[in-house]
Amino acid sequence: MKPQKVAIVTGAGQGIGLEIARKLLITGSHVILNDLEKGLTEEAVASLSQLGKGAVLGCSGDSSSGEVISEIIDLAMHHFGSVDQVVANAGITLFGNFLDYSREDFFEVTRINQAGSFFLTQAAARIMKGQPNGGSILLTSSVTAHQSHENLAAYAMSKAAVEMLAKNLVIELAPLGIRINTIAPGATLTERTTSDPNYVSTWSRLTPLGRPANTTDIAEAAAFLLSDAARHITGQSLIVDGGWTSISPSPYG
Numbered sequence: 001m002k003p004q005k006v007a008i009v010t011g012a013g014q015g016i017g018l019e020i021a022r023k024l025l026i027t028g029s030h031v032i033l034n035d036l037e038k039g040l041t042e043e044a045v046a047s048l049s050q051l052g053k054g055a056v057l058g059c060s061g062d063s064s065s066g067e068v069i070s071e072i073i074d075l076a077m078h079h080f081g082s083v084d085q086v087v088a089n090a091g092i093t094l095f096g097n098f099l100d101y102s103r104e105d106f107f108e109v110t111r112i113n114q115a116g117s118f119f120l121t122q123a124a125a126r127i128m129k130g131q132p133n134g135g136s137i138l139l140t141s142s143v144t145a146h147q148s149h150e151n152l153a154a155y156a157m158s159k160a161a162v163e164m165l166a167k168n169l170v171i172e173l174a175p176l177g178i179r180i181n182t183i184a185p186g187a188t189l190t191e192r193t194t195s196d197p198n199y200v201s202t203w204s205r206l207t208p209l210g211r212p213a214n215t216t217d218i219a220e221a222a223a224f225l226l227s228d229a230a231r232h233i234t235g236q237s238l239i240v241d242g243g244w245t246s247i248s249p250s251p252y253g
């Protein structure tokens, strides 16, 4: 029997991260679930604890902090003895037009989205390089890394950066048996996005497949990239957007 994989998912108290954690548990991994909010971390762990063949443990805190990253890795190693699948999913969106955008917002987006992904990947790769089966890393990007979206210059830049990080790290990580990819969701229904009452109707109109994504659409693609079925895929970005980035505004309205 194959040993159970050990997964880490950040920003997983709700939304896309929670659904990826659920999917990985169902497919047999043990999961360390992180969220900035202690209450959300505890609720998420409680809601997933009876689900899968694996165990789920929580570790709350800012996933861009070096101490929290060490805590998460130590928890995985102490309880399960390996780190096989890592999802740097925690990310924040701070909207604002470019000419007025504040330095505080810019550095906050950069710290969490970019530095958080970079240093979690570094800590995980340091463990994975000594494992016989290496490991698989997934960074959560966004369609905004591929197509312009108003008021999201800093966010888009941070997501394009994580895509380039994944490509660049193929050089250092492929020889160690570590794969690294990104997933780029389009408009996705989460607690945050659906606080806008027009979200479903707006994105149903704009999306070629006729609806925004739900978190399961994203989690299933993420689980594929993390699984052995994707064993020859590294340095890639998988866009899951119902076709939104494939089209441009039509002259016919």
Ligand SMILES: NC(=O)c1ccc[n+]([C@@H]2O[C@H](COP(=O)([O-])OP(=O)(O)OC[C@H]3O[C@@H](n4cnc5c(N)ncnc54)[C@H](O)[C@@H]3O)[C@@H](O)[C@H]2O)c1
Pocket: 010, 011, 012, 013, 014, 015, 016, 017, 034, 035, 036, 037, 040, 061, 062, 063, 064, 089, 090, 091, 092, 093, 112, 140, 141, 142, 143, 184, 185, 186, 187, 188, 189, 190, 191, 192, 193
């Ligand atoms: N929802 C979308 O439409 C969409 C589209 C494209 C990309 N994304 C990306 O997907 C990822 C998840 O998005 P979502 O919409 O599910 O997120 P969300 O805003 O619903 O947040 C998910 C969780 O992340 C936690 N979080 C925030 N900052 C954190 C930090 N520093 N450390 C640990 N946890 C933190 C929050 O507490 C929250 O519970 C993000 O990287 C986001 O940029 C989302």
